[in-house]
Amino acid sequence: MEEITALLVSRYNYWAFIVLMMVGLYGMIAKNNLVKKIIGMNIFQTAIILFYVSIGAKKDATIPIIEHGHHGEEVVIKAVDYINPLPHVLMLTAIVVSVATLGVALALAIRVYRQYNTLEENEIKSQLSEE
């Protein structure tokens, strides 16, 4: 019992992201509406962003802005005092790019709607097979 509790406490963040990721994946697989699929993709991306950010965390560390003396005094820098900046950099660009790709995906959905007058996947399929 003790071991299970320890495992739960030390890993529950990853489990939360996996649940979120699976919600997004289910949306992409099972939903019939194209916009719902796109939103599922976005939820999936959000889960990955959260996962990366949580990788960067360190216990008892602060944000990665280095303390520095303004008048030339020496400040000792220790890597354990600051959280890992690299995942933050990667996700910073990934967030903006995910918004941009969401925009392109929605634009494609609008084009599909203009062509077939519907966003439901099965209706588009039946229209395609009629041609």
Add this chain to the structure above:
Amino acid sequence: MKKTGLIMVIVTGILLIAGTTEFPDWADPNSPASSHVSPYYILKAIDDTAVPNVVSAVLADYRGYDTMFETAVIFAAGLACFFLLRQFNRKRAKTKMYRHVPTGIIIDIDEGGKLPEENSNFERIDSQWTPYDLIIKTTCRIIIPFIQVFALYVIIHGHHSPGGGFQGGVILGATIILFAISHDLRTTIKRLSEKMASVFSSMGVFLFAATGMLCLLLGSVYLDYSALSDLLGTDPVMARSHGILIIEIGVGLSVMAVMIWLYYNLSSAGKHNEGL
């Protein structure tokens, strides 16, 4: 389909959760992700670039190529949205609808009729039911300049506090989108045309690439800002700090313009009428 999908998702989820038992503990300082390259960034950022915010330093200097191409991706997304949606030669509506703002009366003007003057009490609308809300319009008009000043602060002060080009650019773009939501798209396009948005977005990417090219021409490698030290009149370390600022401004410009451009095309499906 739904049942198979659910089963597949549950199986994948269980496999992934089983995989996490091999992961390092949450917030473990000795985890593999935090023990190879990241201590170097934390220890050397100030000596190398004179930028205390390590995220900015890594974003614009150590990983400059990555950021440059991310900006190019965003620009490409704006372009793709434009080419997918924009409609130029659509049929013009025969009658134009105008609303007299103080009374709320809607008039239809046939083709060839006399159109109301600009800045009069008349407002062009596209659908019969278009809400008009004085409180929202006034509040947004007052609040937008303050948000924009904050966005500029986020870009300029990105060296010393959380912030930078991406964040500031998104906030700037959001102010214009807020204006477009609270008023209508036509008014917004009059203030900041689609042409300006496209020029700004390409200018941001150009600023980034041109700074890198300038470093190349001054005899260093691409995106090595220390080559700009003679041009800026500072020592090489400080030149990197200034170089990062130039890059952040380029990124902010590009991100802002692309957010606005995407909104213009998505909210009106490429027609650029009154929008949402």
